[in-house]
Amino acid sequence: MAPDDEKRRVVKLIIDTDPGIDDAYAIALAMHTMRDEVEVIGVTTTFGNVRRDDATRNAKTLVNACATTATMKKKIPVVDGSRIPLVRLETTDVEGRRARDAADSDVFVADFVHGSDGFGNVREEYERVFRREKNGCGDGGESYAYDEALEAADFIAETCAKHPGEVTVLALASLTNVALAFRRHPECLRNMSELVVLGGAYGVNGNVNPAAEANILGDPEAADEVFCSFERTYVVGLDVTMRLTLKGSDIEQLAKPSGADTSDPVVQDGVRKFLHDATQFYKAYHADVAGFDGIYMHDPTALLLVSPELRKLFTFKRAAVRVVTQGITRGQTVMDTHAKWPSPNEWSSAPKSNVAMDVDVDAVLRQFFLRLAIRPSER
Numbered sequence: 001m002a003p004d005d006e007k008r009r010v011v012k013l014i015i016d017t018d019p020g021i022d023d024a025y026a027i028a029l030a031m032h033t034m035r036d037e038v039e040v041i042g043v044t045t046t047f048g049n050v051r052r053d054d055a056t057r058n059a060k061t062l063v064n065a066c067a068t069t070a071t072m073k074k075k076i077p078v079v080d081g082s083r084i085p086l087v088r089l090e091t092t093d094v095e096g097r098r099a100r101d102a103a104d105s106d107v108f109v110a111d112f113v114h115g116s117d118g119f120g121n122v123r124e125e126y127e128r129v130f131r132r133e134k135n136g137c138g139d140g141g142e143s144y145a146y147d148e149a150l151e152a153a154d155f156i157a158e159t160c161a162k163h164p165g166e167v168t169v170l171a172l173a174s175l176t177n178v179a180l181a182f183r184r185h186p187e188c189l190r191n192m193s194e195l196v197v198l199g200g201a202y203g204v205n206g207n208v209n210p211a212a213e214a215n216i217l218g219d220p221e222a223a224d225e226v227f228c229s230f231e232r233t234y235v236v237g238l239d240v241t242m243r244l245t246l247k248g249s250d251i252e253q254l255a256k257p258s259g260a261d262t263s264d265p266v267v268q269d270g271v272r273k274f275l276h277d278a279t280q281f282y283k284a285y286h287a288d289v290a291g292f293d294g295i296y297m298h299d300p301t302a303l304l305l306v307s308p309e310l311r312k313l314f315t316f317k318r319a320a321v322r323v324v325t326q327g328i329t330r331g332q333t334v335m336d337t338h339a340k341w342p343s344p345n346e347w348s349s350a351p352k353s354n355v356a357m358d359v360d361v362d363a364v365l366r367q368f369f370l371r372l373a374i375r376p377s378e379r
């Protein structure tokens with residue numbers, strides 16, 4: 001393939017997500033500013049930042065919001081996934097066929113980070129705003145997001161089977177849906193082009209406790225199964241994502257019109273304003289816990305890895321990754337960086353993943369500023 005063709009190749013993308021404020025940035029960027037690089041062909045949902053039902057509602061709100069420009073005509077399936085992690089599956093249900101409808105009142109969710117609705121407690125207000133802006137869309141009108149009759153794991157596998165070698169899955173939450181897709185449909189291991197995972201901490205502490213990062217801790221068994229079975233995985237964890245922050249003064253700019261020509265590949269003003277308002281709760285959490293005025297750009301960073309061009313801004317190590325499933329380090333990601341061991345171990349037969357270890361911080365931030373129409377403040 002000539003370099004230009006490769007550059008122009010549009011990646012078919014399924015976003016597996018638990019929106020979530022940084023998920024919202026990733027989805028908005030994917031649907032607006034990366035139209036030359038990715039085509040979002042489905043959004044699948046799971047528990048994490050919020051319960052699965054809220055994740056689905058939020059994903060639909062976002063898809064509808066991003067569809068308010070004249071440029072987005074196509075309906076995008078928003079598909080319910082698992083409400084629970086693999087350890088909670090009934091013993092007779094190894095393929096998780098009942099996981100979509102399982103009771104989830106005691107599943108841990110990060111509402112203290114993202115607000116009780118996952119959108120910094122501004123969801124209802126913006127559902128009204130986006131309905132109004134859509135000119136007849138919403139109440140009785142057309143919606144750009146639609147329910148897919150399939151369940152997420154089947155949707156992922158069947159979509160990959162329809163386009164073998166062409167579909168990338170961007171996993172922005174726990175890996176439950178992806179693990180179930182591989183359990184139910186082993187051919188999906190061949191058909192899926194690439195898997196991009198946001199998760200883990202490789203040379204730094206986790207963000208839930210010293211050992212574990214939130215997405216991996218949400219379902220360590222699923223993460224370990226996926227890392228042990230799929231060969232074309234790109235993964236980015238806290239080592240990299242915590243170096244990529246928007247400052248409070250950057251976020252403030254999202255509240256004002258961008259002044260950009262609407263044909264520019266920039267997130268539209270209504271969605272920027274929503275991101276600004278939803279981010280206030282998330283920002284307060286960062287000020288409280290991390291002690292800085294701004295936010296980490298975890299999920300949008302993972303999105304950049306989907307594009308072969310933008311992936312060049314990162315440095316990867318190829319290494320087997322296993323996930324601890326027992327004890328106080330449950331959820332920890334452990335990477336094998338040794339070339340050789342005296343005898344085989346639990347990492348020896350696992351495929352190698354591409355783990356992001358370093359990043360051109362300035363270049364990635366430039367991407368975010370450009371795409372979100374932010375004039376960078378002094379850093």
Ligand SMILES: [Ca+2]
Pocket residue numbers: 017018019020022023048049172173299
């Ligand atoms: Ca997420």
